Amino acid sequence: MVFIKTGCKRSFGFEQVFDARLKTDRHSQFLLQCPGPGYLREVFRPCFFWGEAIVWQRMALELFRQAEARLSRRALRHNLSLIRSRLKESTGLHRARTEIMAVVKADAYGHSIREFLPELLKNGIRSICVASVEEGVLARRLNSKVEILVLGGSFRWPASLIHCLKENRLSLAVSDIASLRSLLRVKEIPIHLKLDTGMNRLGVKEDEWGLALELVRQSNRSLEGFMTHYASAQGSSFQRQVSRFEAALRAFIEAGLCPKKIHSENSAALFSRERLKKGLLSEKANLCRPGLSIYGYLSPPYERFEPGLRPVLSLVARLGLKKRLKKGEAVSYEGLYRAPYDHDIFVFPIGYADGIAKSYAPLLRPRILRAEGRKEKEALRLCGAICMDMIVLRDPAQQQRRVEWVEFWGSDRSNLVSKKLVSPYELNLRIASRIPRLWVN
Template sequence: MKQADMHSSADDSATVESQATTDSSQHDAALRVLRPPRAAPAEAARVTRAEIDLARVRHNLHELTACLKSSGAKLWAVIKADGYGHGARNIATALQQARVDGICVALLEEGIELREAGITVPILVMGGYYGRHRDGLDALIEHRLTPVVYEASQIDSLARAVRFLAEHGSRSTEPYPVHLKIDTGMGRLGVRPEGLGEVLATLQKARELHVDGLMTHLACADADSLSVTQTQLERFGHAEETVRAAGFSPTWRHAANTAAMLRLPESQLDLVRPGLGLFGVHPCPAHQAPQIRQPNLKPAMRVLSEIVAVRNIAVGEAVGYGHTWRASRPSRIATLPMGYADGMSRTMSGGGEVLVCGRRAPIVGTVSMDLTMVDVTDIEGVSLRDEVVILGEQTGRLGTDAISADELANHAGSISWECLTSISRRVPRFYRNP
C-alpha cells in the first residue's frame, strides 16, 4: 500500500495548549497542560509508519455486535490510550459513524479530546481521577463526560461541582449521571463490597447525582479457567441487590471486556466494554476459549518501514551495541529505521522477526533507540528501500506472511495490548478509510 492511498486527519498535527485555571495557588495558576503533537503524516519524512484501516475497525464493531444478539446488550467501545495506539480521534469518529452506542476512556483528558473532535455519544471516564482541583470536575461536566465513582470524597466533590454550576446557571439542575464501580476481585479500583454501604449513603445524600450505571472489571476473563470470572459476576450480582435495595436503579450494568463478552454470554449484562477486539486482536487463543461465537476479527494496524542500509558481513564480525551477535556464516544484514523509541521492544533483540519480500527475517544484535538490524542472508535480492513489515500482513515477491500482535507480544515477553499501545507517537499514523 502506498502512502498516497492513505489520508490523515489534519487534527493529528494539532498542538493543543490550554490554560488550566485553578483555584488554589499562584503556582498552580501558572500550570499549563501541553499536548505535544503526534508525529503527523503531513510532516513525516521518515519511512517508518503505521497504517490503520478504519473499514476494519467498523467491521470488527459489527462482528462484536453480532455476538450480542441474544443478550441485546449495547456496546461501548474502549478507546483509551489513544485508541490502543490507533489514534483515538479517528477511531472514535469511525465508530460513531458506525453507530457505536458509547465510548469508554481512562482519562479526563482523553474524554475532552474526543468531545473536541466532535464525538457526541456518551463517554465514560473510567480512571476515576478528575484532577486535584475543581477545574477538572468543571471540565468533566462541561464536556458531558460520565465519571466512574467509588469513593465518598469523590462523590461529595462531584456533587458540589454540579450544584455550583447549576446555581450559577452553567447547567441544568437535572441530576448528573455517574457509574458506580464495584471491586469484585480485581483489587484495583472500585468500592469493595464491605465499603458499599458507606458509599451508597453518600450517594443518597448527593441529590445532584444520578447512579446511571453499575460496573465492575474482570481480572481473569482471558485465563484458561473462568471460575474467577464467575465468582466476580456472582459478587457483582450481590452488590447490585444491595444497590437496588438502597433505592437506586442503574440503567447500565456492565462488566465484560472482549474476552468475557466472547466467552461468557451471561457477562454481557446491559452493555459490554470491548477494547482489543475492536482493533482486530483476539484476547485469548481460540483453543482456550469455548466461545459463543468466534468472530472474524481483522487486525486494523500495520506497522511498516523500509530498509535504509544493507551490508555484507564476514564470519566473526559483530553487529550492534554490545556486539551481542556475531556472524557464524557470511551474512547480509539490513538496517531499518525503527527502534525501541518507536515501540520496537528491546526485548526483541536476537529473538523477533520482521517481514521482507513476504519472508521472515530474524532480528540480530541489540535493538537500538532508532534502528534495528535484521539478517536477510536467506532472502535473495534484498535491497535498499525494500518494505519491511513489523506488524501485520505483507505480500512480497517471495510470498505472503503476517506478524500478529500476539506473535510480537510473545517475542517481546509482553501482551498484545502493550505492543499496540507502545507504538510511539513519533510513528506517524496513516488512515485508510474506504
C-alpha cells in the same frame, strides 16, 4: 501565521512569542523551521485551554523517517462485528439493545485516539471510556457529541477539576464513598457507581454497598450507570463476581434506584466460554466495555478462545540502505553478528526508541511486504543488536528478493505475542509517538 526560524542546536526561546501573540489572538498558528540535517517543520497551534495552561497540538508537515504504524479499517470493522455477534450469542438471549462502549484509554492502546475515534464513530460507536480526566478533555475536543466515561485518574475533587468535568460534559466512574458524597452534590456530572466485586482495586467494597445506596437515595438523584470490573472471566471466581454484582443491582432496583446504564463485560468476559447465565444481569445489562478485542487481541489465558480477531495495527518500515557484507565482517555495536559468507544486509530507520525492544531480538521475524499488503512467507532475520534508531536485517534464503517495505508485526498474529515474549497490551503501547499512525484501505 507567525514564522519562526531558529537553529537546531540552541534553545528555541519561542514561548515568549507564543504568549505575546496569544494575548491578542488565541487562534494564531506558528510555523517553526529548524534548518539543518533532518530538519522538521511543524505548525504549532493551541489545541485547547485548561485554566492557565495551554496544550499544544503539533501537526507535522514533512515526515522524513520512513516508518509507520498502519491502521486497517477492514480489521476494525471485522472486530466490531465479532463483538456484536458475541453479544447476541452470549446468553442465548437476543441482546441487540446492548451497545458497545469502546475503551480508548492510553491513546487508544497506542493506536492514536486522534485517528481512532472518528473511525469508531463511523462504525456506530456512541460512547467511549478513558482512563483520566486529561484523556477525557482531549477526547471531547476531538468530538462534541460522543459520550465519555472517565474510569479513574483522580481521587480528589478541587473546584477547578469539577469545573473541567462539567465544562467538557464528562461522566465519571465513582469508586469510593468519600468521592460519592462529594460528587452527588454536583448534579451536572453523571455518575457511574463502580462496585468492587472481587478485583480489590477500584470500586466501593461490599460492606459499604448499603451506605452507597442510602447516599444515592438521600441525594434525590438517579445514577447514570452501575458497573464493576472482573478480575477473571473464567471459573468460580467469575461466577462469584457476577452473583455479587447481581445482588447489588437487585437491591438498587428494589429501592427504586434503577441506573440508566448497566455494564460489566470486558473483552475477556465477552469471549470467554464462561458466559453470563440467564438472570437479572443478562436482562438488564445494556452496555459492554471491550478494549483489547477492538484492536485485535485477547489477553492470556483467553487467547485460546480466539474467535478470529484481526490486529488493527501493523508496524512497518521502508528500506533505508542496502549494503554488501563480506565474509567475516561484523555488524553494528560489539559485532554481535559476523557474516559467515558474502551477503546483502538491509538497514531500516526504526529501533528500540520506536518500540522494538532489544528483548524482542530472539523472536523478531520481519516479513517483506508486496503489493496490496501481501507478505513473503520467508521472514528476514536480525543482524546484530537492535539500535536506538536503526535495525539491520538479512535474508537467510539468499534469494536476491526485492526489499522495500517490511512488516515487523501486525496483520498476522505476532510471534512476539504468541510466544509470550510481550503482552498484547504492551506490544503497541510501546510504539513511540514519533511513529505516525496512518489508516489504510
